Amino acid sequence: MQSAYRTEFGEAFSGDSLDLLRQMQNESIDLVITSPPFALQREKEYGNKDQASYIDWLTEFAQLVFKKLKPSGSFVLDLGGAYQKGVPSRSLYNFRVLIKFCDELGFHLAQEFFWNNPSKLPSPIEWVNKRKIRVKDSVNTIWWFSKTEWPKADISRVLVPYSDRMKKLLDNPDRYYSAAQRPSGHGISKGFATDNGGAIPSNLLNIANSESNGNYTKDCKLIGARVHPARFPAKIPEFFIKMLTEENDLVVDIFGGSNTTGRAAETEARRWISCDLNPEYVAASALRFLPSSMSKDEKFDVYTRIVNGETLDLQDDMPMAAE
Structure with a gap:
């Protein structure tokens, strides 16, 4: 595994998270929270499996997650829905994931959550916009899996x-x-x-994913880095990190993307590990941890050094990052 950068509380890796999980100690993680590439009909630039192979592919990760979680730990998985190819009929892949994880891997379904994204664009275009026979799909299912029936949780930390x-x-x-x-x-x-x-709070999370002008996006555009096209809104990992972990607990995101989870964990003083296959996305995610006072050239230097294989300590190697 290639360590890309470190912060006060966490570390980001570039590589296959299966390799990362294999290297970690059993029963060492308090929370795995992630949003993997969904089983969509069209291939996206960040990589996604087709529906036929998706469940077996994701199960390989979940088997390792089960081993690495503490008995009191949780596995929070965000999955978007999908249609079957060529027809206005929904795929059941996300429900098959739920059944497989519980029946075959030994997970318990602590609770199901529904993330309503009111800013989501109408899709699929064919059924919603053109033929007007289906309504806009704006809800993701978020499965809260646990290793035992009694995972650590405290809703007093997420009161609304x-x-x-x-x-x-x-x-x-x-x-x-x-x-x-x-x-x-x-x-x-x-x-x-x-x-x-x-x-x-209820298990219906109304959170708009409309962050198009945040610091991460602005900095990516500033230095010419590719913006991750499927970013997690910060309030999703923030909610579960607060509810399911305590300070100094370990939070892991196995499909890190732009590392929204790591940033949320850092803010809440949780130790964190993030991993993504794409080295450019990992390098760009470091921008989330750099101070706004850094110049364009300094931010570009951080990005290119990580892309070129250096491991940076954003606390010690970058004095300005501590401001």
Whole structure:
């Protein structure tokens, strides 16, 4: 494995993540979170398997992930849906992944999540835009797998802001709430109006993937590096990193891409490892960890040195990166 760069908390590698996983100690990882290339009909520039071979290909990674996870660890997998070739009928590949991982590899489905991306463009064009017989596909499934039935988790770290009505209730419970039995037969007391610091989130994650002018994208354009075409929105790994890990835990992304996961883990003071096959994408992902004060030439120098096979310590080798 080629180590590309290191930061205060993590390290990015260029190469096959199967090799990386084989080298890691068993039961050493707290969380693997990743968004692999999906099983699409059209081949993308970042590489993706066809639906016929996809499940077996992904299973090879999952087998190693199972061995490397701690008993309390989790495997969070983002998968986009797809249509069958030439017809307006959905593929079941993402559900077959779920069944195979649980029935054959020994994973447990801790919970399913649905990531709604409201900024996603209508697709496939043939069925949505032209024939107008299907609605826009804007939801990915995110499977939260665990090694045991009791993985480490704490939702108090991912509470969401209260609604305006809940805020009014908390300010004046007597005025806005009367304890009564619901039509379902459940009774809710006034203890319901307790400020717990936020509301419990749901498993529907409404997160727009519309980051087209962020620092990573701007810096890639600035130095002429290729922008990864399928970037993970930062709020996805951030949510699961906060909920499923604690400071100094180890987070791994086996399909690192532009390394959004590593950046989120660094911010949350988690140790992290990221790996991607494409050395140019790995080199460009280092831009996420460089200070805005660095000049175009300095950022380009970091990128080219990593592409050319150097391993950089962004804390020690790059004094400006510590500012």
